[in-house]
Amino acid sequence: DTAVSQTPKYLVTQMGNDKSIKCEQNLGHDTMYWYKQDSKKFLKIMFSYNNKELIINETVPNRFSPKSPDKAHLNLHINSLELGDSAVYFCASRPRRTGELFFGEGSRLTVL
Amino acid sequence: AQSVTQPDIHITVSEGASLELRCNYSYGATPYLFWYVQSPGQGLQLLLKYFSGDTLVQGIKGFEAEFKRSQSSFNLRKPSVHWSDAAEYFCAVDLNNAGNMLTFGGGTRLMVKP
Numbered sequence: 713d714t715a716v717s718q719t720p721k722y723l724v725t726q727m728g729n730d731k732s733i734k735c736e737q738n739l740g741h742d743t744m745y746w747y748k749q750d751s752k753k754f755l756k757i758m759f760s761y762n763n764k765e766l767i768i769n770e771t772v773p774n775r776f777s778p779k780s781p782d783k784a785h786l787n788l789h790i791n792s793l794e795l796g797d798s799a800v801y802f803c804a805s806r807p808r809r810t811g812e813l814f815f816g817e818g819s820r821l822t823v824l
Numbered sequence: 825a826q827s828v829t830q831p832d833i834h835i836t837v838s839e840g841a842s843l844e845l846r847c848n849y850s851y852g853a854t855p856y857l858f859w860y861v862q863s864p865g866q867g868l869q870l871l872l873k874y875f876s877g878d879t880l881v882q883g884i885k886g887f888e889a890e891f892k893r894s895q896s897s898f899n900l901r902k903p904s905v906h907w908s909d910a911a912e913y914f915c916a917v918d919l920n921n922a923g924n925m926l927t928f929g930g931g932t933r934l935m936v937k938p
Contacts, residue, residue: 716867755914804868811873811918813868
């Protein structure tokens with residue numbers, strides 16, 4: 713009964729491919745996020761959805777497209793993968809009344 | 825520009841020694857403040873948070889942090905480090921206090937010597 717779960721945990725693919733990462737939270741939170749952690753451990757917000765509506769869209773290439781079919785799910789689709797997309801992608805969710813984030817275990821994407 | 829700084833990239837302490845990890849933010853008002861820990865291959869776990877009130881906050885695993893407005897700091901402390909505390913520690917700031925957007929510092933990797 714993991715609170716925030718991501719699949720797959722590891723993903724190795726070739727440049728130019730398209731891939732998706734899925735995220736589900738069973739905490740009943742309204743807001744979900746995607747963060748990218750680079751090789752130097754730096755964490756940067758990519759997107760945020762509140763109840764299926766996009767509320768934060770940082771400067772991210774439009775090859776990245778988030779989709780939220782319902783408020784418990786936030787998926788990340790990446791087109792035309794590039795070497796620089798290699799990173800760990802974290803999904804997170806947040807309850808309405810507090811600012812703390814609950815993170816998934818991350819999805820390590822390696823682009824060859 | 826608004827930012828969060830963790831000046832120490834790596835820290836090594838002996839088991840049983842005390843620990844202080846530094847965090848400074850650059851922002852006009854008092855933001856919401858957080859410390860997270862990331863063990864190898866894991867996601868981030870919240871250690872503690874500060875929204876308002878008492879400037880010394882207690883967290884899980886024996887950690888505490890003190891908010892100092894005059895220094896724009898929110899340093900994390902632990903009186904006696906255990907080997908299992910070896911991990912990456914991240915300070916985070918919610919700059920608009922709406923809970924929408926956490927900005928993270930660059931992290932401090934803690935290593936513990938036996």
